[in-house]
Amino acid sequence: MKPIIAIVGNQYEYAEEVFHHHPATYVPQFYVDAVVAAGGMPVILPLTDRDSVPEYVAQFDGFLLTGGQGVSPFLYGKEPQPLMGMTLLKRDQFEIALVKAVQQTAKPLLGVCRGEQVLNVALGGTLHQDIAYVPGDHIKHMQVPTPDTQVSHYVDAAAGSFLAAEFGPHFLVNSLHSQEVADVAPGLEVIARASDGIIEAVQSTDAAHRFVGVQWHPEMLVQDNPEQLAIFARLVELAGKRG
Numbered sequence: 282m283k284p285i286i287a288i289v290g291n292q293y294e295y296a297e298e299v300f301h302h303h304p305a306t307y308v309p310q311f312y313v314d315a316v317v318a319a320g321g322m323p324v325i326l327p328l329t330d331r332d333s334v335p336e337y338v339a340q341f342d343g344f345l346l347t348g349g350q351g352v353s354p355f356l357y358g359k360e361p362q363p364l365m366g367m368t369l370l371k372r373d374q375f376e377i378a379l380v381k382a383v384q385q386t387a388k389p390l391l392g393v394c395r396g397e398q399v400l401n402v403a404l405g406g407t408l409h410q411d412i413a414y415v416p417g418d419h420i421k422h423m424q425v426p427t428p429d430t431q432v433s434h435y436v437d438a439a440a441g442s443f444l445a446a447e448f449g450p451h452f453l454v455n456s457l458h459s460q461e462v463a464d465v466a467p468g469l470e471v472i473a474r475a476s477d478g479i480i481e482a483v484q485s486t487d488a489a490h491r492f493v494g495v496q497w498h499p500e501m502l503v504q505d506n507p508e509q510l511a512i513f514a515r516l517v518e519l520a521g522k523r524g
């Protein structure tokens with residue numbers, strides 16, 4: 282039996298031309314393919330009511346939060362700043378409830394990009410609402426017009442972290458984020474930073490480090506950088522171990 286990895290879906294509300302004028306649940310195919318390539322069985326969770334979340338969590342072995350919108354700042358005690366991008370409150374609320382429900386189990390969770398940010402907010406951390414609000418100079422973290430599937434900047438991995446073990450202490454990633462982790466939540470620790478200090482990966486401080494968040498998009502890199510599949514393989518492996 283392959284571990285079942287639940288990927289939380291995003292929701293199109295306004296992209297009428299894409300889904301025949303109807304709202305739709307979707308997951309970019311990159312994530313589905315990465316979970317399959319890593320040996321997991323992916324399923325897609327729609328954004329339903331928060332009360333259903335504990336039941337969903339009981340059904341699956343591991344959880345994947347994907348990229349997308351910003352996170353509503355009032356969920357971490359802040360007012361929106363002018364440069365903040367789009368948010369989708371029902372997604373924020375569902376995913377935060379999911380992180381909290383997974384925390385009550387021994388199951389693993391991987392957050393990619395927005396998913397890392399949601400993980401941090403759910404556990405009590407805060408975000409920068411746009412990179413313009415990060416003090417000091419910073420490198421380019423929105424690599425457009427460079428293809429998303431291409432690496433663009435280096436990160437430094439913490440010594441002893443699984444990232445250092447898999448990729449070495451200094452490795453290349455892609456970068457498609459306007460928001461970033463600001464205050465790290467209790468129970469999380471930083472395991473990678475960009476050269477400008479931006480937090481690029483976190484993990485939970487429990488012995489298994491079953492919660493991991495990465496600010497880059499490994500699912501888009503795996504075709505040209507197959508070693509990046511290790512991030513998904515680790516999720517599937519932990520999901521297979523529990524129980």
Ligand SMILES: [Mn+2]
Nearest residue numbers: 422455456475
């Ligand atoms: Mn970056």
